[in-house]
Amino acid sequence: MKISKKFSATAALAGLALVLSGCVQTKNGKPYGFVYDYLAVPGQHVMDWLASIFSGSYGWAIIILTVIVRMVLLPIMVKQMRNATIQQEKISMIRPQMAALQKQQKAAKTQEEQAAAGQAMMALYRNNGISMTGGIGCLPLLIQMPIFAALYAAIRYSPELSKAVFMNIPLGKASWILALLSFLSYLLQSYLSMLGLPQEQKKQMRYTLLLSPVMILFFTMNSPAGLGLYFFVGGLFACLQTLIINFYRPRIRREIKEKMKDQPAPVMPTPVKPAAKPEQAAAETHTHNRNRNRNAGKQQHHH
Incomplete structure (x- = not known):
């Protein structure tokens, strides 16, 4: 439970990129295969359509796609935030x-x-x-997986996207500027997510919440800038989402505390004493029998 879910999600996306980089096969310089045919090509068509709306700008196409994905995820994330807050309040109750x-x-x-x-x-x-996962599910990650996979494959293997330029940044090549901006956006989101939390919980989360921005920094430094743009915009949207969550968090906590007033007191289990080893059990049995015989002798002497 001490491992950040954000870190797990970022690691999964980075792992997916490594897998995808070796899944597309090429013949005479032309890519082919399942990943290219069913992810890169449809992703390229979506990017072409969005870019046509914004005067051929693939940078704006990536931004709009990121916002759409985040808007779809927003209700799910708010619901999961409520579940996580409930879990946090229950943990406080049994601390x-x-x-x-x-x-x-x-x-x-x-x-x-x-x-x-x-x-x-x-x-x-x-x-x-209380759930051992803290009330956080994997649905947001599962929704992002095909989008991320399609974007990665399309940027790497589609000529139009790989040669596109946005704000003087080639989207098909790595960009340290977008890598740094992505790092800063998720670092800000991590800071915002700790606002209003108890000091003890902040200390526990401080280092794990740093892992996600660091992972994103190293990943985007070695990936096409189009993915860096995806992460940067996603980080900004995550900051806005976190501010919305923080605004409603006090009200959610009040509702939870009202409901918990009628809940029974926390149940405190007693650790089961481990079974004694055969030698120890035999010694205890011998001692018990000796004490019982001694007590019986005392009673006969008394009579």
Whole structure:
């Protein structure tokens, strides 16, 4: 749960790009294959159509496509943000029980005791309706995957897109300017996402939220500038989306707290004591029998 979902999504997109770079085959300099035929060619047609609306500008075509994708994702992201906020409030409710189990886990002397404390922690989450994923789903990533794949393949293999220029930046070649702008836009989004959060939670998220901008920086520095433009505009839209989410967050928290007043108190599971080893069990049985015989002898002597 400490791993940022944004980092996971960025890593998945970067991994997809690496896969796509080796999936398109060429013959006599011409690309072919499933990825090219079903992703690059349709992506090129969409870009051509959008560019025709903006006087042949493929840069504006990428910007409009990014905004459309983000607008489609906005209701889904807001819903997932609400689910994540609910999970955060529930975690705050069981924080004392979590601290107690973490203390038991640190004090454990054997692997069995550590495993028992870990199972008790999972039971605490399960008994109080808390998801181990924090309420964040993969649907936004799944929606972006085909768009990203089509854009990547189209920019790399379509002559029109690879030779297009936007604001004096060739879209078919890597651009450190767009790479830096993409990094800064997602760095700003990470900062905005921490506003209004408890100080303890900010400390936990600080480093993981830096991973996504750094991943985007290294990825866009080695990718066509068209993808850098896609990430830059997407980062700006993510900042706007985060501001909207932050505006509604206090109201959502109030609603959650009102609903949680009627909820039962958090259930605190007790770690199951690990089974004793055969030697230890035999020793305990021998001691128990010896004590029982001694007590029986004392009773007979008393009579």
